[in-house]
Amino acid sequence: MSATAQAPRSAYVHIPFCRRRCFYCDFPISVIGQRRRGETSGTIAQYVDGLVQEIRATPRLNAAPLQTVFFGGGTPSLLSTDQLAQILQALDNRFGIAAPAEISMEMDPGTFDLSHIQGYRRLGVSRVSLGVQAFQDELLAACGRFHRTADVYQAVELLEQASVPSVSLDLISGLPHQSWADWVDSLERAIALSPQHLSVYDLTIEPQTPFGRSLQPGARPLPTEAATVAMYRQAQRQLTAAGYNHYEISNYAQPGHRCQHNLTYWHNQPFYGFGMGAASYTQHQRLSRPRTLRLYREWVAAYVAGGGILDCPPTPPWEQVLDGLMVGLRLAEGMGLRSVAAVYGWAGLELLQDCLRPYIEKGWLVLDNAGQNAGELIPSTRLRLTDPEGFLMSNQVIADMFNALTPVAPTV
Known part of the structure; x- marks a missing residue:
């Protein structure tokens, strides 16, 4: 198994904080409300300290530096510049970060200003994945999203001003009340913004979410299965016609802008994982960390005390x-x-x-x-x-x- 015998050259870092929980979300997150972010939240500061402890305790498995780092969430754009610097410094001290590396960050519209993105850029962030989901305010509200369409355009403008080299927009098909015209309009608007990458996902109804408790798959107000299949085909037609390469089931990229970090997963290669709910795959061992802040803090304390040894069997x-x-x-x-x-x-x-x-x-x-x-x-x-x-x-x-x-x- 040559691929999995390699030492990891990628790291995923989970930032679990959100202003609110979207109605379809079953990710491990912690809601902090609309007024707090890294600069003003003791909870986020405490979490970053624990994250750094986990990174420092993790054994370095090879001499080669990290080629990709991915900050996922949650909403990583709620971090202050100093907090992001703290995490990246810990990663660099422990594993080394290649120059240049692909450093990706998930961001939500309305959660950052120009000073934040300029600070992130100075620290090496080279790729941003913007959680747009839809370009219709009524659909965003129906999903429990914090932002609105105007925030999307403002966010893209800020990313352009900060000269972010690679920007990806996320869209979701199959949303409640989403019409065919809505979907075509969202695709057209996304293409018009000329991002280097687009991710197109079909809504999944997870049991323990608000949608899971209130909606039945295949029943109104959800589009029919035939409609969502047609939406997938339409995305493929519009995006490839616009010059995007459909390189993965849900992902499209302009030349030179494939997500290198995600290719690590799709090639089944090893990677480090850090943070609440994060998964890692190192030395044939897959491990998912606890999904709540309290349990994650307890896990980090035990992990540090145990010398960074993972207590899980190897994958056969x-x-x-x-x-x-x-x-x-x-x-x-x-x-x-x-x-x-x-x-x-x-x-x-x-x-x-x-x-x-x-x-x-x-x-x-x-x-x-x-x-x-x-x-x-x-x-x-x-x-x-x-x-x-x-x-x-x-x-x-x-x-x-x-x-x-x-x-x-x-x-x-």
């Missing part, structure tokens, strides 16, 4: 393979099968061949074979889903691949 090789299939097929380039052959042998490839034949015949899946054996699964084969139909059926294809491999005894 067969599970690494399944993880690789799940994330690798999200990419337009697809993934190779050498890891499948190494763990499951030729018996696994033969079962996959039978499982995937219907999807190949329907044009949802393509086999790229170098040289001979066209149409046959061999270790050098690359599998890739077609765009958009294969991407739309990815969950079914991946589930069937998992089921096909289940009866096969791993060879390692």
Whole structure:
């Protein structure tokens, strides 16, 4: 498993604070209200101190510096410049940060001013992911979002003034009351702002959220499944026509602006994770940290006292393979099968061949074979889903691949 044997060169840092919880959100967050941010919140300051302790206690696993750092949330743009500097300094002292590295930061419109973004830029932030979601105020209100459309335009203007090299806009389809005209309008407005990257997600109804308690999938005021499928196809048409490369199921980029940090996940490579609810994948070990502030503080204290040793079992090789299939097929380039052959042998490839034949015949899946054996699964084969139909059926294809491999005894 060459990919997972590598030492991590990426770090995810979770900043869990939000002004309010959106109605669809089940992320590990802590609501601090509309008037507080890093400069005025003792809760945020205390959290940053604990985060730095976790970073300092974490063993450095290789000499190479970090190539990517991603601040996710929550709302990382609620951090003060000094707090961001504190975290980045801790990362640099412990692991080193390459010059230049891709340093990404999720931001919400209406949560930062020009001085904040200029300060973030001075600290090395080179990529911003802006949580737009929709360009209709009524849809934003229906989702519990804090910002409105005017805030989006102001935020993009501030990012331009600060000369942020790479800006991504997030959009969500399938929102309550969202019409076809709303969706087309949001895509058009997003394209008109000329971001270097766009992420387009379909709304997921999670059980323990306000939407999960009040809405039933497939029932009004949600669009029908047929409508959301049509929205996905429309996004693919509009964004590719505008020059964006559809490089991953939900992501589009102009040349040179793919999210390098997220490619770490999709290539199933290791990464450090820090903060409340954050996941990490190092030395074949996957660990998710506690999802509340109190439990996270207790976990950090125990982690520091224990010398930075992770108390979790290694991921077995067969599970690494399944993880690789799940994330690798999200990419337009697809993934190779050498890891499948190494763990499951030729018996696994033969079962996959039978499982995937219907999807190949329907044009949802393509086999790229170098040289001979066209149409046959061999270790050098690359599998890739077609765009958009294969991407739309990815969950079914991946589930069937998992089921096909289940009866096969791993060879390692």
